[in-house]
Amino acid sequence: MLQHEQIDPSLAEDQTLSALLDGELDEVEAERVFKRLREDPSVLWQWSVYCLIGDALRGEVMVQPKFEQRLRQALTAEPTLLAPMRRARRGRGYARAIAWTAAAAAVAAVTWAVWTALPERPAALQMAAQPNAVMIQASHVMPYLDAHQDFAQGVVAPPEMRFTQVTLVGHGGGQ
């Protein structure tokens, strides 16, 4: 049992992180936590532990010992690719907007992780998921969803969707 008589600042922090994972923070609070995550490695560590616990609870990952260490080693062993980068032309406001989009995407990803945790039926056609999930702009698919609503149960708002790049196995004609 937890003792709640004294307010332990680190406990408060735990709860903020937990609330962030659950998507319960508003923009301002979330931004504050993101700042903490950037600044304090111990908070970042706590965050990754929570994510791992969440994954493990949902049975999504096999928790392997020294995973992080092995990942770091693998990353070090990776050849460095140098590619020209376009210089950012816009001001700070633009950069901030991007950062916020990324933060929003991170929250969205957490929500989706919960959804994907539901067991899925094996598909009739085997699908090989690519290592990286593709985040398609919602604006790209929205017109389809909207047009579909014309024939589906029309008056309700189209729901959010999650996208993954896939390969249709045994389907040569595709690409």
Next chain:
Amino acid sequence: MSAARRHRPPHGARLAKRCEARTNAAALGRWQSALLVALMAAVTPAWAADALPSQEAASWLQRLSDSARRTAYEGVFVFSHGDVMQTMHIVNRSTGALKESLLTSLDGSRREVVCRQGESLSMVVDGTGVRTERRPSSRHFPDLLPVNAAALTNWYIVRLGEMDRVAGLECRWLQLIPKDAYRWGYALCAEKNSHLPLKAMMVNEAGKPLLQYAFTEVRITANPRNAEQSRGLPALEPLARNAASEVITVRQLPPGYTRVAAVKRRLPNRPNEVEHWVYSDGLTHISLFIEPAVRPVETVRGESAKGMLNLLTRQVGNWQVTVLGDAPWPAVEAIATAVVER
């Protein structure tokens, strides 16, 4: 800093709780979990014994379908999908076999929808101003069953469930259990006398609700307050051209699905005119969008919360094909993979 917390931080505890809620349906009302149990039992062969004979099933379905169009009523219903919940006010006037209804959203942006003669006109008031949208559809709760509902017995097994109480009225549950993996299941609670559906849900193969509608209050009357007649739809140009260029073809469709629409239309953010075909078994709708592939198309799968809506985009010859439907993945996949260029 207790050891207990290290083992089970608040987030973990909350998640664990959430998982429990998800698996044992404890968060749902008692009657609802009873229904869930019934539906889950339904997936085992045991249901076959309780299934209505097809003649009787057809007449039940037809009664519900007719009632949603022919009954005059006024009420408030709640719609929920995933984390989204909406409340709408509805007035339905019966005009013979047709209907005219006015829906008004009670939360979020103000939204009014007039549905008449297979079309709907909606007015949305939000931060950016007032917008009107015209759509070639007038399907909405409680009018969810097709006009020819009896035909559904070919693809669904119908079970008569328990009596229940919704919005203070007595109703009888009717379950539509799909005979294959190409459609979701449905459960409707029909008011005892009028057979107006008071509650409806779309359920997945495990009997869990994907989408739910329920009246919180409803008045079934011969003469409800008239829906504002002045907002009737004026005679307008057709929304989209009825056409199918047949540049592609679908070699095989899942059982029961037929093409119910083929139109050419312009969509926002799309440079070219898009061809929109719709396949349906009467309850489920799957859209097929065809447009020229302007660049190589990645094969992408999409799904909404709990997998209710599924999508697959791929390239077929010179075309970008997108299949999207409020149907289980096997149905969307079956159509998407059967598309070939002519």
